[in-house]
Amino acid sequence: MTREHNMIRFANGTPQAIWFSQHASGQAFTYNALEKKGKRPIAYSGNGTHANYAVKGQHDHTIPGLNLPTGFLLDYTDRGILWDPTLNAYAYTYTPSTGVFTPSTPDVPVAWLEFNGRWGDDQPPGEPSIFGEAKYVAGPDGPKFKGLDRGLVCPSKPCVVLPFRIFAE
Template identity: 50%
Template sequence: MSTTTHREQFWPCDIAEHLVHTSPYANYTLIRSMENDRTLENLDELNQYGRFAYLKSEDNVEERPDWLGGSSNIPRSPEDVYDEFHDRLLKNPPLKPGRVPGRKRWNEFSRNGPEDHSKPSNRLQERGGHSSAPAVLIVVPKEDGVVDAFWFYFYSYNLGNKVFNIRFGNHVGDWEHSMVRFRNGTPEAVYISEHGAGEAYAYHAVEKYGKRPVIYSATGTHAIYATPGLHPYVLPWGLLHDQTDKGPLWDPTLNHHAYVYNYTSRHLKSSAQTPHAPVSWFNFRGHWGDKMYPMSDKRQYRFWGQYHYVSGPIGPRFKNLGRKKVCQRMQAQCVIRHWLGEGGDDGEKKLPGSETGDQVLE
């Protein structure tokens, strides 16, 4: 379960819709052969351009087009579900109770009285968190009874943080992920991504919604944390920080594409849960957003060696899905924490935007 913030402006997005509003570029040159022929089933045809392929926004991102913010994909609250139930109820009211020959009365069935169909069930009232933007679940079986379940969350825009009221690290396209490691069917650990690094926790340590882990997505950057609040990183005195809170709850199990990945053969297939989920997009080796704007672009500026706009990220395939340790980074020490709070992490966190140059690990 992912908790977004009340202040969020850039919500979960559908990668299929993202393709509608972007065009393929080789660095800064339009790839005309696929300008109007991009789908999740053929996106890997851009691999002839390798890392030089970019999905560039067709709109000026500073004008904040609607698709960039994903406002139609805001996770629904239980109140939204309740209101929808009553809208349906007004259109199709329940039949008035009456005596039907040969049928038992309600008090012959139950001592608790008749079921009130004018109100949604408790289960329905509690069932919120649906987003119209599907998440991506990739299950990776490994040796010794280990199975890693990766959840990937996509956003069409990353709003970087501010330092001294100067914003750095904006980029089109944003992939974040969490992972639950199972051993012999029992959940053992949780990993969450943060700015090119991340943190690992024992499963028992993290907050739960029922039996499911709860994670917190930061405003704008969508970096993931295990607790709500302010999260300073990189710079001293809290000059640079993410913020999380108990905002709308996103339940990705209600709408997702599910896959199984063989990390030795590097083969991905759709799972029985979603057998028709597209696959080819996973193999796309390019960037899911614009290339870093040149200094000649009036939207771009540089300060302390950091840029206002940076390049979009590469996709889930390159997040070390075959990792042996719970942590993503191979060279870093992997500390699995048994408590919530300040502590060790998976390598050094980076300044905003630097995470798009993350290690390329297949």
């Protein structure tokens, strides 16, 4: 499971690529391929899910990583209300060798990063699946399970970084 999140890969302080996680997989795009407000890329959250996408609209996740515009297991995204994460953000340094998060200032909380459970509802009992993918699954786990020390923008290989957004609007 991918564990829903975005990961931005920088080179010499310049954003290069962004991972959008979606249920059991996700997609990576070059920074230049993404819609932005100013210099900041926009991610679309699935309505009622933790998945996030580079474009608004319908997103099928029946076949992980394919993200077709229609299918059996659909997420829906729209413009909704633009949320600025910098207005309510904490900054940390993560040390992969120890698995420790260090806050940017002493008043920044850290304990929530150590939570080992799922962030969200449990998967409903008896939830049917299609090709091993269920419509409703348990919420993702926390940041320490995201492979924060990974070498690629994707959490696993192969890592395809698309130079364009597909199935836009």
